[in-house]
């Protein structure tokens with residue numbers, strides 16, 4: 001969107017929804033947009049870090065354990081790690097998928113063996129930190 005003072009701003013909207021009134025208001029000066037354009041979203045994998053922390057009567061466990069999950073933008077397909085990782089390690093592993101299309105991310109996921117529980121791995125050389 002762009003106002004008549006030439007400020008430009010962007011909003012994310014799912015393909016099938018209309019822009020709401022507030023989205024059309026310039027965040028700089030509060031005037032209404034005079035032009036609005038639409039850009040198709042590129043095919044990029046969505047990256048999620050899912051906390052595993054549990055709470056038993058105030059006692060918190062697994063506070064630094066996380067699953068990682070990748071999904072297609074429309075949510076129709078997703079993959080979640082069999083293992084849990086520390087926050088830093090989970091972020092590091094998620095970065096392997098940054099900017100990939102869903103198809104490329106799915107292939108890379110398979111190559112990393114992320115979905116295979118360690119107990120099932122035949123390769124005894126597998127170790128932390130990959």
Ligand SMILES: [Zn+2]
Pocket residue numbers: 003004005006007026027028029030031
């Ligand atoms: Zn403006």
